[in-house]
Amino acid sequence: MLNPIPNQIDRLDFQKTFSDHQETAVRWRSSTLEERSARLVKLRNWIKENQNLIRKALWEDFRKPEPEVDLSEIFPVTSEINHTLRNLKDWMKPKSVSTPLSMIGTSGKIHFEPKGTALIISPWNFPFNLTVGPLVSALAAGCTAIIKPSELSPATSFLIQKMVKAVFPTNEVEVFLGEVEESQALLRLPFDHIFFTGSPAVGKIVMKAAAEHLSSVTLELGGKSPAIIDASADLNDAAGKLIWGKFVNCGQTCIAPDYILVHESQKERLLMELKVFLQKFYDPAFKGIENSRDYARIIGPKHFERLSDHLEDAISKGATLDFGGKTDKSSFYFEPTILTSISEDMSVFQGEIFGPILPILTFSTIEEAIGMVNSKPKPLALYYFGKESENSEKVVRETSSGNVVLNDCVIHFLHNNLPFGGVNNSGIGKAHGHEGFLAFSNEKGVLTQRIGLNNVTLLRPPYGVKAKQIISTLIKWF
Missing domain, CATH: 3.40.309.10 (Aldehyde Dehydrogenase; Chain A, domain 2)
Structure with missing residues (x-):
């Protein structure tokens, strides 16, 4: 066995790490394409250089054949990174939107800002793929991430912790090992986004905990396909x-x-x-x-x-x-x-x-x-x-x-290029590619109004006959 999961329940570590991530998240709001890409390249390089360690860990956890590890654990992650690197410049670019006639004189854009601090709770069945895949999306969006991998696949979880320590400072990405108690302690923190993969029953618990802080969620669940x-x-x-x-x-x-x-x-x-x-x-x-x-x-x-x-x-x-x-x-x-x-x-x-x-x-x-x-x-x-x-x-x-x-x-x-995810009992939110980037991003609308006389100034009090006529026209035709 590579290493057993230690008995790790130090709530002070959780709070200290979370506070450090909040500080990093503020700085990362203005992170550049080059900075985000560099993090993804470092992650990809570690994976490519340590494929044998990944194979050994998954064999130890449940005797997963090497070709299956390559196809279902390593390739989806490296493919996700490569796809993201090719498209991230376009994804990050503010998008102009058309102006409705009722808003003539204004211009609108959508800016994609990082949500901030992310929690990724991953499962045991594809423990490398379903942990690192969401991490790719979080980093692409400019979010920090705290990861809680499954205790049921201890060899792979320990390897993920080793990988993260080698690639990222603890105030950017951190891994906490442990069992249910650790997950519950992390869920009590006010993360900006929670990405959970698991059963519908546990998904409901995660969503209830997220509601305490109005944290947004992506729930990748399951069901009878x-x-x-x-x-x-x-x-x-x-x-x-x-x-x-x-x-x-x-x-x-x-x-x-x-x-x-x-x-x-x-x-x-x-x-x-x-x-x-x-x-x-x-x-x-x-x-x-x-x-x-x-x-x-x-x-x-x-x-x-x-x-x-x-x-x-x-x-x-x-x-x-x-x-x-x-x-x-x-x-x-x-x-x-x-x-x-x-x-x-x-x-x-x-x-x-x-x-x-x-x-x-x-x-x-x-x-x-x-x-x-x-x-x-x-x-x-x-x-x-x-x-x-x-x-x-x-x-x-x-x-x-x-x-x-x-x-x-x-x-x-x-x-x-296809969104992946469920609906209702099988999940909330989508992942992979651009959809994964959006899951960890706040799509912030930015409207620019011209200075001086504009459509809205005609609708200010006192509401005379002219203002009422304009409002009536808006309701009827716009």
């Missing part, structure tokens, strides 16, 4: 994409397909194709998936027991085990598992699974599938597979979700 497999879908193509999207990171992905809705005419063939790809991806030599170095593990005992309870509950209530089901508590191995004959009273059909269990349900019409999706809280992502544009457009139009992907899944996270 469905995959609709239409009758017209290319099942071979869809199955490969679904198996990778569901079982990468051992299913512990907030945008993984949580359950499949397949047209009843395609169920059996889809099952066959899914099993083919499970074998192809994770057991091509027929030595058992448990021996694959390409399949991660469950993060720890709490989540292993939770998933085991889901599986036991489903089978006890009549679910069919079509694939998998093998587990090993000593190594937190949980085999990729496919279930059919699902009913609404099963726990796998109620809350987000967040693990390698894939329930499959059927539908007869696209309206029925849409109805099933709409009967649940709005998901973080929705996936549709099919060749019928009329049906895909109907799904996009008649459902609500954070994002929609047509004929693929999960990959939208890597698209720097």
Whole structure:
């Protein structure tokens, strides 16, 4: 183990660091493009020079395969930095807005100022990516950041702390390790913006704490992201994409397909194709998936027991085990598992699974599938597979979700020009690229009025006939 998380509960350190960040934030209001870019370049350089340390930490935390670390932890961050560096000059530039006729004589611009001090509370499932990604946006916007990474991925959390100490002074970026008590202590401080990634249940706690100081929030949550497999879908193509999207990171992905809705005419063939790809991806030599170095593990005992309870509950209530089901508590191995004959009273059909269990349900019409999706809280992502544009457009139009992907899944996270985030139960606010920059920025409107006589001077008291006529005209025509 690289280093265990120390028992770190010194509230005085929290307050002192926060006060230092407030002072820095005032100076950073006028930070230049060159200064912000330099911070991002230093961060990128450390990541590139220490990729092996990142890989080792994630293997230690839950045996994440090196290619998955590179693809899902390192690349999204370096890509985010590169995209930001290419576009930051344009993002920071004040934007002129058109002048309505009723405001002739004035000019308006939007200035993007840093919100100030930011708190980033990150999760364990993609602990490097989902910590450093928001940090990139905060630095791009000119904010300082205090980071609280997850205690459930201690090796990666310690490495993030080591990285931050190497790259930034403590009054610019700081990392506090610890558990729930540390998060609660930090949430009592009046941050200007809080960026939280985690479950809806904890998201509500964060939002309640933020309300005490009227801190703005970005909440990246989760939910039951469905995959609709239409009758017209290319099942071979869809199955490969679904198996990778569901079982990468051992299913512990907030945008993984949580359950499949397949047209009843395609169920059996889809099952066959899914099993083919499970074998192809994770057991091509027929030595058992448990021996694959390409399949991660469950993060720890709490989540292993939770998933085991889901599986036991489903089978006890009549679910069919079509694939998998093998587990090993000593190594937190949980085999990729496919279930059919699902009913609404099963726990796998109620809350987000967040693990390698894939329930499959059927539908007869696209309206029925849409109805099933709409009967649940709005998901973080929705996936549709099919060749019928009329049906895909109907799904996009008649459902609500954070994002929609047509004929693929999960990959939208890597698209720097698309806003990423949920809606209502699955999240508040957007992240990545320009949207991430905006999340940590105050869009300040600046209006310039000409000196002397202008439209508004005609509307000052005493309100005579002329003023009343002008007001009446404004209401009628403007």
